[in-house]
Amino acid sequence: xxxxxxxxxxxxxxxxxxxxxxxxxxxxxxxxxxxxxxxxxxxxxxxxxxxxxxxxxxxxxxxxxxxxxxxxxxxxxxxxxxxxxxxxxxxxxxxxxxxxxxxxxxxxxxxxxxxxxxxxxxxxxxxxxxxxxxxxxxxxxxxxxxxxxxxxxxxxxxxxxxxxxxxxxxxxxxxxxxxxxxxxxxxxxxxxxxxxxxxxxxxxxxxxxxxxxxxxxxxxxxxxxxxxxxxxxxxxxxxxxxxxxxxxxxxxxxxxxxxxxxxxxxxxxxxxxxxxxxxxxxxxxxxxxxxxxxxxxxxxxxxxxxxxxxxxxxxxxxxxxxxxxxxxxxxxxxxxxxxxxxxxxxxxxxxxxxxxxxxxxxxxxxxxxxxxxxxxxxxxxxxxxxxxxxxxxxxxxxxxxxxxxxxxxxxxxxxxxxxxxx
Amino acid sequence: xxxxxxxxxxxxxxxxxxxxxxxxxxxxxxxxxxxxxxxxxxxxxxxxxxxxxxxxxxxxxxxxxxxxxxxxxxxxxxxxxxxxxxxxxxxxxxxxxxxxxxxxxxxxxxxxxxxxxxxxxxxxxxxxxxxxxxxxxxxxxxxxxxxxxxxxxxxxxxxxxxxxxxx
Ligand code: SF4
Numbered sequence: 001x002x003x004x005x006x007x008x009x010x011x012x013x014x015x016x017x018x019x020x021x022x023x024x025x026x027x028x029x030x031x032x033x034x035x036x037x038x039x040x041x042x043x044x045x046x047x048x049x050x051x052x053x054x055x056x057x058x059x060x061x062x063x064x065x066x067x068x069x070x071x072x073x074x075x076x077x078x079x080x081x082x083x084x085x086x087x088x089x090x091x092x093x094x095x096x097x098x099x100x101x102x103x104x105x106x107x108x109x110x111x112x113x114x115x116x117x118x119x120x121x122x123x124x125x126x127x128x129x130x131x132x133x134x135x136x137x138x139x140x141x142x143x144x145x146x147x148x149x150x151x152x153x154x155x156x157x158x159x160x161x162x163x164x165x166x167x168x169x170x171x172x173x174x175x176x177x178x179x180x181x182x183x184x185x186x187x188x189x190x191x192x193x194x195x196x197x198x199x200x201x202x203x204x205x206x207x208x209x210x211x212x213x214x215x216x217x218x219x220x221x222x223x224x225x226x227x228x229x230x231x232x233x234x235x236x237x238x239x240x241x242x243x244x245x246x247x248x249x250x251x252x253x254x255x256x257x258x259x260x261x262x263x264x265x266x267x268x269x270x271x272x273x274x275x276x277x278x279x280x281x282x283x284x285x286x287x288x289x290x291x292x293x294x295x296x297x298x299x300x301x302x303x304x305x306x307x308x309x310x311x312x313x314x315x316x317x318x319x320x321x322x323x324x325x326x327x328x329x330x331x332x333x334x335x336x337x338x339x340x341x342x343x344x345x346x347x348x349x350x351x352x353x354x355x356x357x358x359x360x361x362x363x364x365x366x367x368x369x370x371x372x373x374x375x376x377x378x379x380x381x382x383x384x385x386x387x388x389x390x391x392x393x394x395x396x397x398x399x400x401x402x403x404x405x406x407x408x409x410x411x412x413x414x415x416x417x418x419x420x421x422x
Numbered sequence: 423x424x425x426x427x428x429x430x431x432x433x434x435x436x437x438x439x440x441x442x443x444x445x446x447x448x449x450x451x452x453x454x455x456x457x458x459x460x461x462x463x464x465x466x467x468x469x470x471x472x473x474x475x476x477x478x479x480x481x482x483x484x485x486x487x488x489x490x491x492x493x494x495x496x497x498x499x500x501x502x503x504x505x506x507x508x509x510x511x512x513x514x515x516x517x518x519x520x521x522x523x524x525x526x527x528x529x530x531x532x533x534x535x536x537x538x539x540x541x542x543x544x545x546x547x548x549x550x551x552x553x554x555x556x557x558x559x560x561x562x563x564x565x566x567x568x569x570x571x572x573x574x575x576x577x578x579x580x581x582x583x584x585x586x587x588x589x
Binding site for chain 1: 437439441442445446447449450451452464483484487488489491492495510512513514517518521522566568569577578579582583585586587
């Protein structure tokens with residue numbers, strides 16, 4: 001057997017194919033399948049397939065998050081369909097209103113994805129769980145139906161990119177800045193159909209939350225999977241919560257990579273992805289000089305709305321006020337995080353300064369629920385996408401940045417460099 | 423399955439993402455007839471009304487990038503498109519298309535071969551796409567047998583149905 005990349009190791013385990021090579025199609029066993037509202041579209045195909053039962057209800061998670069609680073009748077119908085489906089097919093792991101969170105976040109928090117897994121989800125940012133050292137991929141609802149029926153999925157073995165992260169992050173520079181920097185090199189299609197492995201001493205030092213932020217945005221590079229190597233940090237995170245057996249696989253020394261990138265983070269400044277593409281990345285000082293006025297600041301999404309993100313933003317926002325004419329929307333990534341914010345006084349801190357602290361959901365991230373932009377409006381956002389129309393009007397403009405940069409931009413009313421106040 | 427597809431071509435550019443194919447605000451729609459009304463409504467406003475079954479969409483790089491929404495290929499399928507051909511596809515869009523039974527074919531530089539309104543002919547098993555209006559053609563490698571089987575069944579639903587019915 002030749003030396004294998006991480007994704008080859010994972011697919012060998014899942015498919016039983018001893019030496020899967022890039023380009024080959026393998027059929028692999030799924031360890032965890034997740035659906036959010038889009039799962040409702042899987043119901044009709046599932047029934048049409050003639051399946052009598054779900055292959056393994058203990059490996060299926062339904063987590064509604066885009067419209068929670070339902071904000072339109074259409075969304076209410078999707079939720080209703082999923083509830084009925086879960087009852088009919090006896091799916092016990094349903095994160096319903098009150099126990100909800102962004103789907104990827106609840107998977108992470110409750111240890112649903114562990115090293116070595118093949119995990120699939122009906123959302124493109126399922127890549128986030130690759131931070132566990134798993135192959136976590138987004139799939140569509142018809143395919144989800146097939147997984148529910150059979151527990152298997154066809155996968156084309158991807159070639160791999162190796163990204164070495166080295167160097168120390170300066171003050172005001174975060175995981176979000178790392179991933180924006182990587183995007184500026186890899187671009188939105190540079191990892192299409194490929195798996196990314198993050199290596200290097202900096203990658204090894206990152207917390208799980210930081211790894212989630214980075215794996216999350218490998219989706220914006222077109223990647224099939226974006227993975228960190230499982231280590232003590234992963235084990236520690238999963239201690240006592242892992243839902244099934246871990247297989248902490250590592251790539252072989254001499255594995256073949258299509259491309260190897262070395263990224264040195266020493267001296268890197270905070271980054272901003274300007275409209276209308278996540279790879280349109282510039283150093284924040286250059287953007288700040290142009291005094292880009294904002295109408296909205298959004299601190300939320302599966303990319304950056306965990307406790308560390310909210311705390312960093314709070315450090316900057318403490319005792320300050322939202323700039324006149326700006327609305328600052330803070331949406332924690334899960335109900336658990338919401339409650340932690342409550343205990344730590346962060347809800348008070350943000351709302352005292354004129355921010356709106358919402359219930360946990362995808363919120364303004366996708367332009368279909370709340371926090372929608374009108375034409376010509378500008379948003380500083382901690383989320384992951386800024387394509388035209390992503391946050392509402394196709395004439396709206398979204399700048400992507402770290403939570404700290406969002407918080408300072410909310411205070412100043414224009415895009416601002418968090419290093420100025422840290 | 424039909425290995426020869428021919429029809430009128432609609433051309434779009436590079437990086438057409440799923441938000442442009444079908445905007446986020448329509449994601450609660452399930453009925454294909456409703457979906458069809460909003461397909462590419464900002465990008466090619468006349469498409470929804472003027473496209474005919476069998477027409478072929480030709481796109482540039484990274485077609486269908488963005489979200490995992492199956493609404494995107496489903497909206498194109500609702501129009502009755504014969505195939506989507508692109509210089510390259512985003513991976514989830516590609517999978518979704520195949521799984522719905524909508525042929526998605528990657529042919530590098532295909533975008534440069536066509537203008538709006540040209541007639542195209544695609545042969546899936548022989549692996550060529552021809553611009554009948556300009557008598558030019560490009561070749562592509564035959565699709566892997568697993569993918570042909572899904573298309574052949576008319577999509578993943580039918581394929582799994584047959585598998586479940588005959589264990
Ligand atoms: S927060 Fe945004 S990117 Fe994440 S799952 Fe929700 S809509 Fe998608």
